[in-house]
Every structure is written in structure tokens, then in C-alpha cells.
Amino acid sequence: MTVTSDPASRVAKRPNRLFKNLMAKLASIPMILTALVVFVGGTTWTIVYSFTGSRMLPKTNWVGLDQYERLWSSDRWIISIKNLGIYGSFSMILTLVLGFCLAACLDRKIRFESAFRTIFLYPFALSFVVTGLAWQWILNPEFGVQSVVRGWGWETFTFNPLNDPDTVIFGILIAGLWQGTGLIMCIMLAGLRGIDEDIWKAAKVDGIGTIKTYVVVIIPMMRPVFITSLVLIAAGIIKLYDLVVAQTGGGPGLASEVPAKYVIEYMFRAQNLGQGFAASTMMLCSVVIILIPWAYLEFGGRKRG
């Protein structure tokens, strides 16, 4: 990349090429090890061993696609995937919409902007475990929201998502949105701040209303910000694990299981490593499916430095 112009100098430098920048190379050893051994090596290892019948210990008794067939015929996995799908689509849409609306509200030159921002963002500083436990308590049917509303006189009011298999994932969604919207709001706000004042003036001169300006002009301009947000939300959704463990433990029954939890249960509790490897490989596949279009949009479509 640097020395290519003069072939003579290139030849002269060749003998000590390995020692050029020796210190930088030595200092980068931790990074190289992490990249090659843990990231590339670890991922490859897991994929390879997902084709084995490993149970308690990793073994190389090849079973082909058996683990995958078993995975996709397992009710628990299907429930996990469904839950992730519901949680994922709702979380993606709601986080984007709420994040953008809140950012737009804060961008209207209001007072106490930093106070509001601080309030919207503080849950993001908290862990999923804390988030899950806090919402578990608020949604507690005996003492939480349900009992309070009943106490006001509405005796038949029912809001008990955490103990209802059909709605439990929405109980988790409430907590997830509470924790994660602030981040997206912050990113959106930064995006809105990056938009030229003149655009607003021009829209005003043309007599376009505020909301229409947002929809027609501002949102298309913020496309990169939206894409970044989407990737962030998607990466977070696939990792969804701690929140479920803390809030419901996967229950009631298996109703709020998610793929990340399935993997860990099979690897570290059920002593069925092969299943865990197969399930985690499927998770990897879903990330790849999300990432490739994004990488294409970001780096392939228009060449940027």
C-alpha cells in the first residue's frame, strides 16, 4: 500500500520486511490473537463441532445434519424463534418510531432538554438483569400495576403479561423498550442536529408543515442514521438473554424462551453440546443474513473512503 512506486527500493527493503515496524507488530499480538484464535478460530470450531454428536464433552463423532434436524423439530427451539421474531419486529419498529419521535420532540428547541434526555437515557446505563427484575416487580399480578388498578375500583382489570403464555413476550418487550429506546433517541438526536438549519428555513419558505417536513425531507436525509440504528437494534435483539432470564426465566413453562437461552441451556445445563453448537450456528447465520445487506449498503453501494 505504501511502497510500490519504485521497484528498486522495494527489492532493497525486502530482506528486513518482517522486522519493519517490529514494535507495532509485537504490540498488536493481543489483537491478532483475539482476531484469529477467538473470533475466527472459536467461530469455526463451533460450526465444525455442530456436525458432531457431542454430548458432555466435544467429540468428533460426525453425525452430519442430525443436530440441525433435531433442532428444527424441537418445540422449544420453534417457540424461541417465534418469540425472537415477535420481540424483534415489535422492538425494531417501536424503538425506531419512539426513538425518532422523542428525538424530534427534543429537537424542537424546548426547555429542560438535557433533563429530558437524561431521563430517557438513564435506563440504558442499567443492566438487563436490573431492568428485568424491576419490571418483574411492577408487572407482579398481586402487588403491581394490576392490583393497583383493581384497587382504584376496576375490579376486573387484568394486566398480567408475565404469567400468561400468550402475552409474556410483550411483558419482556415493555422492559426492553424501556431500556433501549434512550440510546436510539440519542443517536437520532445527533442525526437531527447534523441537519442544516437552512433546510428548515427552506421548508418554511415553501410553506411545508412541520410534520410533513419531517416525513418528506428529514427522514430520507437521515437514512444512514436509521440504518445504523437498525443494525444496533438488530444486534441487541439477537443477544437477548439476560433480560429474559431475569424477568421470567423463560417461563411460564417455555413461553418466553429465546434462542440465546436455548444455546446456553443446552451447552451448560443439559449437557448436550452438539445441540448448543447447532443452535448457536443458526444464530450466527441470522446475523450474517442481517449483516450482508447492511455491509453492502454501507460499503458496497456507494464507495466511501
Next chain:
Amino acid sequence: MADLSVNSSAGPRGPKPKKSFSRANIFLYGTLIVVSMYYLLPLYVMVVTSLKGMPEIRMGNVFGPPMEITFEPWVKAWSEACTGINCDGLSRGFGNSIQILIPSIILSIAIASINGYALSNWKFKGSEVFFTILIIGAFIPYQTMLYPIVILLREIGLMGSIGGLVLVHTVFGMPILTLLFRNYFASVPEELFKAARVDGAGFWQIYFQIMLPMALPIFVVAIILQVTGIWNDFLFGVIYTKPATYPMTVQLNNIVNSVQGIKEYNVNMAATLLTGLVPLVIYFASGKLFVRGIAAGAVKG
């Protein structure tokens, strides 16, 4: 009525005053206040619950302020709450988390800052390739790397120990921190680096005498990012440590979600708040820097 007549008689003078209570503004502030309440509610409920006694909680109404403030749940959560056979409260988890946090921060930031420096000023053949792998690695679900790391840690004898978890945090913190430092060092004018080279300064000399002092703000951002990230970690803690070395989040989950015994909601909430306290303090104390940290983490993270 009176107001109107005064206005009209005086006539318009000076710039038109901005109406701060127009209908749009009322709607705007109303929305923001309602949403703020949704965001503040859990914190409020946790605080209120943790200050009540159990009899008062059984009477219902999680939203009501405590009639009689008691700090007993806090004391109990800190020093008496049970996980399994251990009944020494969250203090043990707190100690473990501190022991995990401090070396992890030092190690991960030291390595990542040197990486970033090497990547922006001392590029070598293949350095960009490794960096790209590192960034892609940030997107790989941790689940695919969990078990190989168990094997690696077993090989070097650190499985289940705090040292092992420190290594894991260093590895998984590396992509984002390296990116952070690389972008920062890349923005430093190259003349500065070249001048130092001309003066005969080497790799480490330039790092310690020029880059490090200049990068202090970015170090603060990195520290904030790592403190909250490592403190809030649950997955690595639960897998790579054993009950004696569980970090605070894992212990908290075990205390609150344990099936045996009577549920003491006030103690649970005090424990939850205690665990959330460290990142909350960091958050409120750091203000804008926290936002910068997560924005740095977010942009292409």
C-alpha cells in the same frame, strides 16, 4: 378580557414575543412529561419498595410512598441475603465485581489504545485485515464463541477464576475500544507524529509522551464505556465464574429469582438498586461524556 384590551391599546412594539404556551407546545411538553413518567416509574417504584417494610408491601399499592421509612431491606440485601448456602448478601458479589472490573478496565484499555495507535500510525502488512476481523467479530453472537473459550480457559487454568473473566472482558471489549482509539489517533495531525519520528522517537516513546497525554478525554470515554459494560455483564459472569466468584449481577439474579424461602420484595428491590447504583452514578456524574461514549460505541459499532 382586560389583558386583551391592554394589548390592543398599546399596539405592537418590538419583536413579537414567543408564546411559550401555544397549543403545540402544550402538546409537546405534555408528551414529554408523560413519557418521562414511564421512564422514571420503575426507578421510583424500586426506591419506594425498598424503603417499605414487608407488611406494608402486602397491603398493596406499589406506587404509594412508604408510610414508615425503613433502611432494613438495604442492610439485609447488602449483608444477609441468601444465594443457595451463602448468606453474606450482595457484598460478596460487589467485591467480586470490583475485582473483575478494575483489572479488566486497565488491561482492555491498555491493549485497545496500543492497538488503535499501531493501527493508525504504524500500519503494517495485514494490520487492516486483523482490524476488519476484529470489527466483524463484534457482530458475531457471543454464543458461537462461548464454548471454545471455555476450552481455552481450561487449557490455561483460568476457568472459573476472576482472571479468566478479566481475559474474556478484555477480548470482547477489544473491537469497540480499538475502533474508538483508532479513530481518535487517526484524527491527530500526522505532522506531529512525523516530527517525533524525525527527532528519533520510537514506538513506545511516541505513544507515552505524545499520544497518551493527548488522548486523555478518549480514555475517559473508554473507561465509562467499560465500567458500565463490564459491571452490567451477566452472560460471561454466569458462564466463566463459579458461585464463589460470581459478579454482582449474577448474584442479584440468584437472590431475587431463588425459589426457596419467602419472597422479600423490599430486599429484592434494595438489592436491585444496589446493583444498578454503580452504573447510575457513572451515568449521572459523567453526563455528556456518557453520551459521547455510547455514540462512539454506536457509530459503526
